[in-house]
Amino acid sequence: MTVALFTLGGTIAMAGAGADERGGTVVTRLTGADLTAAVPGLDIPLDVHDTRAVPSANLTFRHLLDLVEQASEAVRAGARGVVVTQGTDTLEESAFLVDLVWPHPEPFVLTGAMRNPTLAGPDGPANLLAAARTAAADGARDLGALVVLDDEIHAARSVRKAHATSTAAFTSPNTGPVGHVIEGTPRILTRPPRRTPLTPGTADPARVALYTVTLDDDGDALTRLGEDVKGLVVAAFGVGHVPADLAPVLGDLATRIPVVLVSRTGAGSVLSHTYGAPGSETDLQRRGLINAGLLDPYKARVLLRLLLMTADVTVKSIAETFARYA
Template sequence: MSIALFTLGGTIAMGGLDPGRPGVVARLTGADLTAAVPGLADLNPPLDVRDALAVPSAHLTYRQLLDVVDAAGRAVIAGATGVVVTQGTDTLEESAFLADLVWPHDAPLVFTGAMRNPTLAGPDGPANLLAAARVAAAPSARGLGVLVAFNDEVHAARWVRKTHSTSTATFASPNTGPLGHVIEGRVRVLVRPERPAPLSPVDPDRLDGTRVALHTVTLDDDGLLLDRLAETHHGLVVAGFGVGHVPARLAPTLGALADRIPVVLTSRSGAGSVLRNTYGAVGSETDLRRRGLLDGGLLDPYKAKVLLRLLLAANAGRDTIAAALARHG
């Protein structure tokens, strides 16, 4: 029995300076990381450390992340109690959600990282890694899917967001709050939300060739960025104002796109759901749904993009996509 640890680089692993370049760089191995965490050596079951990648999270691809998820699954099948993945925080919310969409095991898969690198006073990486390992080992975390352990909080990958560029308390779940906390080394899971069934495995080659765009609507948006988008992309996520509104002149453009490719309507607000039938003006959520846009519900734009790309890579039709959005959003 063990907890498998897969390291992917990021701030948590940036332990030194390169004389030829400004700024910190990734230097720490998994062994270096674990050696710097007080109490980690006493964890039961122990860690099985595996260095997977050493890249900033901004460089990660879907294919690389799915390879890590596959390796994590094999570790669980081989007897691991749970799995921890360390990576940079820039894309951690998307990585965790991608993993959650395909993770079929009861064993916890826990993502964590750091906001303050080890060269600074008070780095948060060691505490986050210890908390993540404790969550991965906790019986109460089984069946919750993919989790994010950060700042002694436990979040569902489905709802967690990075909400601040530098704060060590950056990860939050604005719509739900955390699922639990790590208190004096004890994992306390306070709520157990229903978890949708995972998606079927996706062909990585088809995934590589599937393009989904994200358009954030802004004041006086003329929509020129969307011109000919259906010729280059297979789907579009729209981050609309508030409950799902766009400028009136943008509505016909989005409707024309929705006739050709799936277009998912989400909110750029950071929390809350798009509505379905409260407002009726041109460019409102009711008007856009009438023009064929799909309801993203509570999904934020970044997670909607991850879900839509996986669905399109699996050759899902409009009805299947709408049903998946209803389950996950």
């Protein structure tokens, strides 16, 4: 049985172009056949699908949901797992979106590279080999979407890109990796519980704003959101706090659109009932904000956008889903 490989461009698929008028020196040009040919010791049969060779900054919800359907077709045709190569800029968001909707026990593994093939020591071939072996491993079944780079295996709902250039850029701050690739063999060390996959609605993805609270924030930008967005994610201080003057502004918005409360710190959870001052997590929940728990701002936005694609969604159903997935 083969593993289905879908290529989406990114650093892993870049090659030298020479300096041009745009100032860049590498562009996306390597195909899936080029990528696999560069992997020494590749012992997993791959069925290669070149799909969309674009920087990951250009990917959309619709692109990724279409990719999930293509990957599902590959699994239904007999693929034992799926590997996707893409740019690392949005890889954590892509992986979480896939994890929310992937309905199969077969592993869906995303990987990429931090060092392009024109540099000494490109990491793409090693990452692709580790990803392919993970996708083919029985132990990786029923784990949903996984991210494999630097011989680490991360659960999609926990992983974050935590460094701009390091080959060890991907971490899972709250949990650590679920496994490692050791001497070429994937070793799954812990198995987080699998959530029931969501079914995407048919509506176009809604516009959801992400607002990061900062020191001495007067919230003026929030008052001008108006009808431009259908949802809001607020990345608050620490365990879910904002300046007291922002609390009524957010409360007013929560009467019109879903407003989700997350921590801007990158690790740890929003609390629910510890602090009681104006602008605290307790106060904001009383005003209608939805607690996102351990989800970081980017994943909370992905989940909220996905939920808003359903025509009959309500604030209550959104809150219930966040309680399950956060």
